[in-house]
Amino acid sequence: MRRILTSFIFISLLLVFGVQCTFLEKEKNKSIWDNPVALDLDEIVKRGYIRAVVDNSSTSYYIYRGRRMGYEFELLRNLASNLGVRLHLIVKSNIEDAFVLLNKGKADIIAMNLEVSDERKKYANFTEALGEVSTVLVQRKSGQMIRNIEELDDKVIHIPQGAIYKSQLCDMQVDSTFSISIMEVREGREQLISQVLERKIDYTVVDKDLALVNATYYRDLDIAFEISEKSPVAWAVRPNAPELETAINSWISKRKKSGYLATLYSKYYLNSKNSYFRSNSAFSSLGGNMISEYDDIIKSAAEHLGWDWRLLASLVYKESAFNPAATSYAGATGLLQLMPVTLERFGVEDPNDPYQSLMGGVNFLKYLDKFWRERIPESNERIKFILASYNIGHGHVEDAWKLTMKYGKNPQYWEHVSHFLKLKTDPEYYRDPIVRSGYAKGHIAVNYVDDILILYNSYRVLVEP
Structure with a gap:
């Protein structure tokens, strides 16, 4: 009984989704x-x-x-x-x-x-147009193979929602006696290819160039049956x-x-060999969930800060690209690129030890957090001040904070303070009596904060917590 009910629901869904052959409903939005x-x-x-x-x-x-x-x-x-x-x-x-x-x-x-x-x-x-591409049916060689249009009769094909594949499949049914059941889902194209391989679904449709990349390293994939001929591909703008x-x-x-x-x-x-390696590596957001070989110690260190570990990983990547032996032209070393005097101040005895150098940087970040905590109580805003201070020094950021107050803006918002930090190349501002640290290339620190937060957003979306 349960099996019959499940089948009824599935067929009902196909009837709803499989007969709509338009791209978007104009009345929606x-x-x-x-x-x-x-x-x-x-x-x-x-x-x-x-x-x-x-x-x-x-x-x-x-x-x-x-x-x-x-x-x-x-x-x-x-x-x-x-x-x-x-x-x-x-x-x-x-x-x-x-x-x-x-x-x-x-x-x-x-x-x-x-x-x-x-x-x-x-x-x-x-x-x-950036190029041209055709569309192919993706199926398993070990499954029930489709070799002509008529064999698609009563077959269920899963495609990403909103993809052009739907109209292409619908066009194939015009003036024909067979019917294709199209199931639109929210998964992406490569997720559906994986589901074909895992036998969760039998068929999907994707661009031929993407299919070729996957077929070179998944031997059970068959992509020989073309749904459409080559057509231009481009980007969309308003x-x-x-x-x-x-x-x-x-x-x-x-x-x-x-x-x-x-x-x-x-x-x-x-380059199928490189594509396979990148797609299946544990250090890829496609094949695994690791950012670097130092993820475990970064996670441990992030707990001391109270940060999302992926934010700390973004900072580490920006500073050293996860290379514990990295040394800057100024003599900064380690995963978080600390100067010798800072290493000593925060208790790092062996700068070549990844965990010690990382914790030295974390202790410095905790110091900066304490410095800004009362002035910037909102944690998401305070992180931007901390990152800028880590890059350019908290004295320069404090100068910009004072200038923000002087000119009637809100010193608790990074957007306002960063404006004045960028102005610290202008004598009118860096010679102001309230400025103690003088000239600074503040725009570099502002870009530094942006770089880390943009990278963090990618890590947050693509890498699990």
Whole structure:
């Protein structure tokens, strides 16, 4: 009886999800489709950062040994540098969610290797094509193999929600006597490939280039059956952001001519050995849950601070890239790059010992936390002050804090204080009588804080606590 009930529910779900062959429901969030948020390039540059939606996959974006990697990631990083802004990433598998974020102004680009279609053009504009890709059915060689369209009759195919694969499969059913059951799910493309291999599902559909990468190291995958021919793939931008679209198109054109796009494509799509190693490593956000070989001592040290261990790991990566033997030009050493006088002050007897040097840095961070605790009671804000102090010295940050009060801003908000920290290259500010530490390249410390928090956000999304 229970089995019959389960089957009934499953068939009911298929009836609901399998017959809808449109990309997005226009009536859902109707106002954002008709009137997307007005936010173009000049405002993005003024804001100082651009937000892009990416997928967590072996070709798009992932963490490997603490580093952010991926085809889309490296392209976006290069674009952001070209535009003179910082890069903020939003990780999503659900394409419908990505289009909603774009039109609400919470993202500026969808960089998910999107196939361009007339249906999708109702919801966004597309950049110049980055390449072409076809679509294939992913199945097990050891399973019931599909070799022609008619054999898809009554088969259940799982696809990511909002993917163009749905309309491609629906087009195959037009004027035919067979029926394909399409199940849209929130999992990403590589998650569904894994589910095929694990026999949790029988079929999925993905871009051929991604399928090829996976098929080179998973022998049981069959990707021979093509669902669609090659079509252009591009990034999506808001339809009312023509300046951003023009700037991206100009950048794409130049990178194509320079060979940069081809080189990057080869790195992530054609080098199957490296792709397999990165995807299956314990130090990859795709194949494991480790950031570095020092995760255990970082977790232990983070408990002494009361920090999320992934935040401390972000600081360690920024300082030493997890190399305990790293030494800076100024003589700073260890995982947290402490100067000899600081090592001695905080009780580090052997700077070459990873745990000792790490705990020396943690004790210094605890000192900085105590210094700022009464002035900045909110912990998330205080962390920014601590990080800036770790980089440039708490005297310079305190000067900026005093200047913030003097000019009538809120000294408990890093956004206000960082503004004055950047002004410490200006004689009008660093010669102010309330400033005790003098000139400083405060913008470097502000960028340092941003770098760590951006990396922490990636660790927090892609690595389990």
